[in-house]
Amino acid sequence: MSSPSGRPAGAPDRTRLQLLEHEAKAILAAYGVRVPAGGLWPDARSECYPVMVKAQLPQGGRGRRGGVRVAKDAVELDAAASELLKGSDRLPPARTVLVEERLEIEHELYLALLMDGGSGGPLLVVHSAGGVDVEDAAPDVVLTLRLSPLAGMPRFAVRQATSALGLPRSLEGSIAELLDRMWKAFVAEDCLLLELNPVVLTRGRELVAADARMVLDDSALARHPAWPRSEDGTPFEASCAEAGASGTELDGEIAIVSSGAGLAMATLDLVAAMGGRARCVVDLGGAVFMGEQAMRLALEAVLELRPAVLLVNCFFQLARCDLLASAVTQAQSATVSVPTVARIRGNRAADAVRILDPSSVLVTEDLRSACAEAVRVSLANRQA
Secondary structure, rough: OOOOOOOOOOOOOOOEOOOOHHHHHHHHHHHOOOOOOOEEEOOOOOOOOOOEEEEEEOOOOHHHHOHHHHHHHHOHHHHHHHHHHHHHOOOHHHOOOEEEEOOEEEEEEEEEEEOOOOOOOOOEEEEEOOOOOEEEEEEEHHHEOOOOOOOOOHHHHHHHHHHHHOOHHHHHHHHHHHHHHHHHHHHHEEEEEEEEEEEEEEOOOOEEEEEEEEEEEHHHHHHHOOEEEEEEOOOOHHHHHHHHOEEOOOOOEEEEEOOOOOHHHHHHHHHHHHOOOOEEEEEOOOOHOOOHHHHHHHHHHHEEEEEOOOEEEEOOOOOOOOOHHHHHHHEEEEEEOOOEEEEEEOOOOOOOOOOOOEEEEEEEEEEEEEEEHHHEEEEEEEHH
């Protein structure tokens, strides 16, 4: 639902500008964070192969959908870049293509700084296993520390992060340096989210930001004339970005909402294998940390697409499942009520089940059953 200004009704004061990977890395490099050498195709040409060829899109899960390739020579580089710019049935056309050196990886780590919607303060999130499967990590192995916006990156946080990452004490100085530079970028650039996933520990014992996601507070735009201006895609995708989520609009009947790019793609693959078609795929992303209102706005944008069925597949470790359930209920009341299938697991999942209306929401813990029911409803709607 929109206000006369075109802004979603009840939207939070903070709007969000999600940068592309190469834009985020350029900012991080200015603060001394080590990033892979590279540039944008076709200007970037390498004398040392193989190289990484990466679709530049404001969404996660690119690797699972063929958006990250390895090129062994210039011919493979040009072919991969051309394919990424065209897009596929699993990946929208890339806005541009980043070409980077291929790192010699010893270990992949996860580091993030984000603004917590509940407390209004910054959080440091650390996990010893970065990469595409980080959202599958058990909650008890994810380190989350609340930080003071006035104290900088305290030494105790560095020590705890080093321990949580499973790194030797000899690398504590390198971790301290990286976290300090991340903190400076996070504060100076008015970030809502700064995520390095993965941070690669190379065989040469260097810490390199192999991938980076940066979401900026758009209300600070006047202080940052050098910030890139976002290309918002479809109105639906722009609305998702406004709420802190990442959405891709498609032409099917099933609206898929998940709590991670990997989970979203697993759900999409299963739905497709059962004969279903997605109307959209939404990774709630940073919206889960922005609070109930941000999730509600993302869900309202989903429901405005008038899908035949809403399929929610979320596993929350740090965020609260009950707030998501409340957001689903409120969004349906504010827009349109559609048949809903929910697989919600994790923090306060039992409370979430109690909030959801059993007359309109089927709740199950089994992903295959959830997808099968969503496909059944969509096929019935297609045949009606």
